[in-house]
Amino acid sequence: xxxxxxxxxxxxxxxxxxxxxxxxxxxxxxxxxxxxxxxxxxxxxxxxxxxxxxxxxxxxxxxxxxxxxxxxxxxxxxxxxxxxxxxxxxxxxxxxxxxxxxxxxxxxxxxxxxxxxxxxxxxxxxxxxxxxxxxxxxxxxxxxxxxxxxxxxxxxxxxxxxxxxxxxxxxxxxxxxxxxxxxxxxxxxxxxxxxxxxxxxxxxxxxxxxxxxxxxxxxxxxxxxxxxxxxxxxxxxxxxxxxxxxxxxxxxxxxxxxxxxxxxxxxxxxxxxxxxxx
Amino acid sequence: xxxxxxxxxxxxxxxxxxxxxxxxxxxxxxxxxxxxxxxxxxxxxxxxxxxxxxxxxxxxxxxxxxxxxxxxxxxxxxxxxxxxxxxxxxxxxxxxxxxxxxxxxxxxxxxxxxxxxxxxxxxxxxxxxxxxxxxxxxxxxxxxxxxxxxxxxxxxxxxxxxxxxxxxxxxxxxxxxxxxxxxxxxxxxxxxxxxxxxxxxxxxxxxxxxxxxxxxxxxxxxxxxxxxxxxxxxxxxxxxxxxxxxxxxxxxxxxxxxxxxxx
Numbered sequence: 001x002x003x004x005x006x007x008x009x010x011x012x013x014x015x016x017x018x019x020x021x022x023x024x025x026x027x028x029x030x031x032x033x034x035x036x037x038x039x040x041x042x043x044x045x046x047x048x049x050x051x052x053x054x055x056x057x058x059x060x061x062x063x064x065x066x067x068x069x070x071x072x073x074x075x076x077x078x079x080x081x082x083x084x085x086x087x088x089x090x091x092x093x094x095x096x097x098x099x100x101x102x103x104x105x106x107x108x109x110x111x112x113x114x115x116x117x118x119x120x121x122x123x124x125x126x127x128x129x130x131x132x133x134x135x136x137x138x139x140x141x142x143x144x145x146x147x148x149x150x151x152x153x154x155x156x157x158x159x160x161x162x163x164x165x166x167x168x169x170x171x172x173x174x175x176x177x178x179x180x181x182x183x184x185x186x187x188x189x190x191x192x193x194x195x196x197x198x199x200x201x202x203x204x205x206x207x208x209x210x211x212x213x214x215x216x217x218x219x220x221x222x223x224x225x226x227x228x229x230x231x232x233x234x235x236x237x238x239x240x241x242x243x244x245x246x247x248x249x250x251x252x253x254x255x256x257x258x259x260x261x262x263x264x265x266x267x268x269x270x271x272x273x274x275x276x277x278x
Numbered sequence: 279x280x281x282x283x284x285x286x287x288x289x290x291x292x293x294x295x296x297x298x299x300x301x302x303x304x305x306x307x308x309x310x311x312x313x314x315x316x317x318x319x320x321x322x323x324x325x326x327x328x329x330x331x332x333x334x335x336x337x338x339x340x341x342x343x344x345x346x347x348x349x350x351x352x353x354x355x356x357x358x359x360x361x362x363x364x365x366x367x368x369x370x371x372x373x374x375x376x377x378x379x380x381x382x383x384x385x386x387x388x389x390x391x392x393x394x395x396x397x398x399x400x401x402x403x404x405x406x407x408x409x410x411x412x413x414x415x416x417x418x419x420x421x422x423x424x425x426x427x428x429x430x431x432x433x434x435x436x437x438x439x440x441x442x443x444x445x446x447x448x449x450x451x452x453x454x455x456x457x458x459x460x461x462x463x464x465x466x467x468x469x470x471x472x473x474x475x476x477x478x479x480x481x482x483x484x485x486x487x488x489x490x491x492x493x494x495x496x497x498x499x500x501x502x503x504x505x506x507x508x509x510x511x512x513x514x515x516x517x518x519x520x521x522x523x524x525x526x527x528x529x530x531x532x533x534x535x536x537x538x539x540x541x
């Protein structure tokens with residue numbers, strides 16, 4: 001009886017018909033915007049096709065590649081160096097010690113509150129005028145090179161931002177985690193490394209990604225202190241050709257760079273949060 | 279209400295017609311001219327942000343000669359030609375050399391001055407002369423996107439070329455000892471070397487200009503195809519050369535005649 005009752009169920013599930021899709025204002029607007037973007041994209045491709053100038057690419061392509069290497073080298077070294085510096089700064093910011101906290105606060109306040117270009121100029125031209133003093137302490141060989149000045153300015157700048165990201169992330173982990181670990185007799189250092197930091201890094205991951213993207217784009221100012229990065233060579237190519245394609249190609253390269261980074265970050269997030277998926 | 283609107287429309291239309299008529303009657307040539315403002319003594323900014331210098335005085339004399347009303351704007355060097363092409367101003371008087379590669383994009387009047395490039399080095403430098411061999415392995419500073427940077431890249435390939443946004447920055451860097459030599463117009467270097475800021479350095483020597491890179495000198499730059507305006511400027515340059523106005527301005531700034539040879 002029950003058998004036949006079960007078998008009596010229809011093999012196909014009948015669902016109520018989907019409600020008619022109305023052409024609401026939002027939907028019309030959405031279609032219009034998608035159309036607009038598609039037109040712009042097609043326009044760009046058509047433009048690049050019609051303006052395709054193999055001579056230009058042969059002439060300036062290698063220098064773009066050279067500039068890209070400089071950009072990647074400078075950004076990755078300053079991000080890594082900045083990450084190292086950011087740990088003591090973040091600890092200082094969270095410290096109960098008034099002096100340590102005040103120093104860290106002042107550092108972050110200065111580097112987040114002033115433009116990156118001003119910091120780069122301060123390190124390059126500003127410190128450059130203290131040559132005798134720098135020579136006396138043996139630091140001139142470092143500050144003589146524009147690349148090192150840029151590296152130092154970028155590292156200190158990004159360290160300030162990264163310290164705030166780290167501090168916010170650590171603070172976002174509930175205090176109960178600390179208390180729970182303490183009740184198990186786990187030392188503070190071990191609690192920080194094994195309990196708090198792994199949870200904090202998940203929160204910090206996206207802001208870190210943003211910071212790297214900002215650095216990639218922010219690094220475009222180093223050509224002003226004679227370090228020719230991707231943007232520097234772009235400006236050079238433009239000043240020789242007056243063809244704004246030069247900037248278009250630079251924009252495309254920057255986009256690709258950021259897109260690659262975005263994918264790496266997506267992958268990292270999936271990997272780090274796999275225990276949270278139900 | 280409608281009446282009033284119509285009346286207002288009629289009045290404004292009449293006013294417009296009158297003003298157009300007046301403009302035609304006067305036929306005053308109104309020009310906006312751009313200069314850089316970071317290339318003393320040819321052009322620089324005063325402390326209150328106004329343009330001054332040889333280029334500006336020559337420009338004003340040319341405008342007076344052409345009976346044109348001229349207004350000046352300062353513009354970043356790298357964006358100079360693109361902004362001209364985009365119609366932000368009518369002409370550039372900024373010591374811009376008439377080079378073959380610029381001639382592909384813009385038109386020039388005939389030159390209004392021509393001075394040779396030169397190289398300056400720190401006073402205690404061991405560089406003996408201006409030949410590329412003597413400067414091999416040295417760091418040479420130039421302003422980027424100029425005929426000087428093109429020349430340095432073409433002829434001084436053995437040296438490390440550093441390109442600066444304006445002449446102010448390479449002057450700072452050679453005084454700080456970051457670079458071994460700088461290359462620019464002899465007059466620009468000369469004025470800087472005579473000042474306190476240039477006390478670090480000395481003139482090493484002048485370079486014979488290469489016509490293929492430096493061109494025949496600096497001219498007034500106009501939009502491609504605007505040969506009518508370029509010709510007006512050329513005629514005005516000849517006129518102020520003839521009537522002594524050029525010499526008056528020249529002597530205000532320089533000991534030598536910067537016009538160079540005829541040609």
